[in-house]
Amino acid sequence: MRLKQERAGIPPAPWLLAAAFAWALVWAAGVQAESADKDADIQETILRQIEAFANDDREQAWAFASEGVKRRFGSSDVFVAMVREAYPAVHQATAIEFTQRVPHGAFEIQVVRLQGPDGKRWDAYYRMVMSEGDWKVAGVRLHPAELGI
Numbered sequence: 001m002r003l004k005q006e007r008a009g010i011p012p013a014p015w016l017l018a019a020a021f022a023w024a025l026v027w028a029a030g031v032q033a034e035s036a037d038k039d040a041d042i043q044e045t046i047l048r049q050i051e052a053f054a055n056d057d058r059e060q061a062w063a064f065a066s067e068g069v070k071r072r073f074g075s076s077d078v079f080v081a082m083v084r085e086a087y088p089a090v091h092q093a094t095a096i097e098f099t100q101r102v103p104h105g106a107f108e109i110q111v112v113r114l115q116g117p118d119g120k121r122w123d124a125y126y127r128m129v130m131s132e133g134d135w136k137v138a139g140v141r142l143h144p145a146e147l148g149i
Contacts, residue, residue, distance in 0.1 A: 042110050042128050043098050045135040053083060053091045066129050066136040089116030090124060090140060099123075107138065113145055121145035 045064055052060035061083070062076035073079040084091045095115035102109040110126040123146075127139040 038108070039098075039101055042101060042108060042126075042135050045128070045137065046098075046110060046112060046126055047096065049137055050090065050093050050096065053080070054093070056080075064137050066131060066138040068129075068138055069136075087140060087142060088118070089114045089120070089122045089142060092117040094119075095121075108135075114142075121147065 049061050049064035052058075052064070058076040058080045062070070062079055065073075065079060069079065073082060080091075093114045094117060095113075097113040099111045099113055102111070106129070108128045110128055112124045112126060114122045114124050116122060122142045122144060125141040125143070126137060127141075128135050129138045130136075
């Protein structure tokens with residue numbers, strides 16, 4: 001009987017703390033998995049668009065553009081011509097390295113280190129938006145990459 005009384009006297013706080021901690025671990029694992037899925041989906045979209053440019057597949061490259069980009073350029077021909085002229089490192093990338101993704105609420109910025117056809121390295125800041133369940137490229141800014149020491 002005495003054992004039952006001692007168990008009955010244990011406050012529920014340690015059990016609640018343990019349960020809360022376990023729930024937090026499960027939640028954190030879910031958030032990490034969701035983040036990894038988002039990284040993979042965004043990176044796949046960017047890679048597939050770069051592949052489409054490399055293969056001169058205008059319609060496929062256009063398919064990865066956001067509605068805003070499509071309204072601005074009007075057609076795949078105009079869009080691809082602009083990318084070819086203004087963004088040769090994107091149009092003809094010879095090396096691609098994904099560095100970091102930065103969430104911004106309604107959109108995400110994915111930083112990609114690119115090497116252009118001339119051998120110069122660039123940091124490309126891809127603005128990614130979700131549209132009807134798919135990630136789309138809403139814009140790209142290029143800056144010369146800092147190569148360090």
